[in-house]
Amino acid sequence: MRIIKPWAAALLLTVSSAGVVAADGEAILKAQCNSCHNLEGPAPATLHELWQRQAPDLFYAGNKYQAAWLERWLQQPTTIRPAGMFYVDHIKAGSAGDQIDASTMRPHSALSAADAKAVAAALMERKARSDLVVAGSYVPGTISRSSGEMMFDKFKGCLACHEIEPGYGGLSGPEVYTVAQRLQADYLVSFLSRPQAWDPKIFMPDKHLSDGDVQKFVHYLRLLSVEARQ
Ligand code: HEC
Ligand code: HEC
Missing domain, CATH: 1.10.760.10 (Cytochrome c-like domain)
Structure with missing residues (x-):
């Protein structure tokens, strides 16, 4: 079991009526994902907002993603956008045309199996x-x-x-x-x-x-x- 600070445990875990401690997907989303992802909408309404966007919008996740894929990917994230969220931030001109500047790309954080399951379920609830x-x-x-x-x-x-x-x-x-x-x-x-x-x-x-x-x-x-x- 992961070691978790007492305050974080209180925030991220819920105890079911049977006394089993389960991950609270909604709490994890708010604590660990909200800084980059838009969880409540709306989508960027101006170009400036679009360029500022740090990560894909997740407020309509339940209408967009396949639940099984979400749960898998959250445990072992892979690159989906080769040049990141906004390619201009990660492309440099090279002799063979535009190239990705790998030094500016950061790997996505991964979740444990239990947290991924809970977070995927909370995301699938978002049906905007x-x-x-x-x-x-x-x-x-x-x-x-x-x-x-x-x-x-x-x-x-x-x-x-x-x-x-x-x-x-x-x-x-x-x-x-x-x-x-x-x-x-x-x-x-x-x-x-x-x-x-x-x-x-x-x-x-x-x-x-x-x-x-x-x-x-x-x-x-x-x-x-x-x-x-x-
Ligand atoms: C530091 C910013 C940051 C944080 C924090 C972050 N993400 Fe992400 N996330 C990204 C970026 C950037 C991408 C796009 C990755 C790519 O396209 O290769 C992404 C992609 C995703 C995707 C795939 C969506 C798609 O349409 O391709 C999911 C799902 C996701 N993140 C969920 C989460 C969850 C859940 C958390 C919290 C546990 C989280 N992220 C925390 C930046 C972040
Ligand atoms: C000028 C560049 C551009 C062209 C041309 C373009 N797309 Fe896209 N496409 C994008 C961008 C940008 C996104 C959304 C990016 C995001 O979610 O971060 C996108 C999203 C998508 C998605 C959803 C991908 C995902 O993982 O969320 C599909 C599918 C897609 N495009 C198919 C097409 C098809 C089919 C065509 C031709 C009819 C096309 N695109 C033409 C830039 C382009």
């Missing part, structure tokens, strides 16, 4: 913006790797900002070869249809994708995630 998601809006289907890549790269220019495999693609957005493991399919449909409805100032362009293209992109993202796991 349910008005933007329609349950079942993603209809499972398939696309070939080459058609998906053609859309992602040539037709819609997504590759400029996102990596489709480690080391291949743009650096300013999150890697997308793990996105289908991380995010709910119905969230992806909603976000790809109208990114600024979720995050008004985000620099991901609204390409006014047709509903059919949105579905194809989600098929493609799911295909990439399966390949990434192999």
Whole structure:
């Protein structure tokens, strides 16, 4: 068992009626995560606020993330945004083009298994913006790797900002070869249809994708995630 200062124990643990001490996810969020993550909303409303943002917004986590992924990742965090939250802070110009300045990147802190479980559960309770998601809006289907890549790269220019495999693609957005493991399919449909409805100032362009293209992109993202796991 972890050694915890008495005041911290009082803050972060709750005793159930059976007398079992369990981690209090909500208390951990407020004590250890609030300094970087926005837990209550709203999303940045100005460019200045966007640039100041230290970490992804978590106030609609329950509508965005897959619970099992959250619990795993919180115990063993990996890099998702190759150039951090705001790429300008972590990119330096090099002879071979822009490069990530690794010295400015800090690893994410990890939680114990019990704390991760409690925190993931508390995050999944955060259901802001349910008005933007329609349950079942993603209809499972398939696309070939080459058609998906053609859309992602040539037709819609997504590759400029996102990596489709480690080391291949743009650096300013999150890697997308793990996105289908991380995010709910119905969230992806909603976000790809109208990114600024979720995050008004985000620099991901609204390409006014047709509903059919949105579905194809989600098929493609799911295909990439399966390949990434192999
Ligand atoms: C020092 C600032 C900081 C603190 C404190 C912090 N985080 Fe983070 N967190 C980040 C950054 C930066 C990222 C983006 C990492 C990346 O993209 O590689 C992140 C990513 C995440 C993600 C993935 C979200 C996504 O959309 O990619 C989750 C979930 C998360 N943090 C939860 C937590 C929890 C829970 C705590 C508290 C136990 C916490 N964080 C504390 C900075 C922080
Ligand atoms: C100009 C850069 C840019 C372009 C072009 C772009 N995106 Fe993004 N994308 C972003 C940024 C920035 C985010 C949100 C970053 C964050 O959560 O920190 C994002 C988020 C995403 C997400 C959610 C990722 C996550 O982990 O939360 C997906 C999926 C995605 N984009 C797919 C696409 C697709 C498909 C296209 C092409 C139609 C595209 N993007 C074009 C910059 C871009």
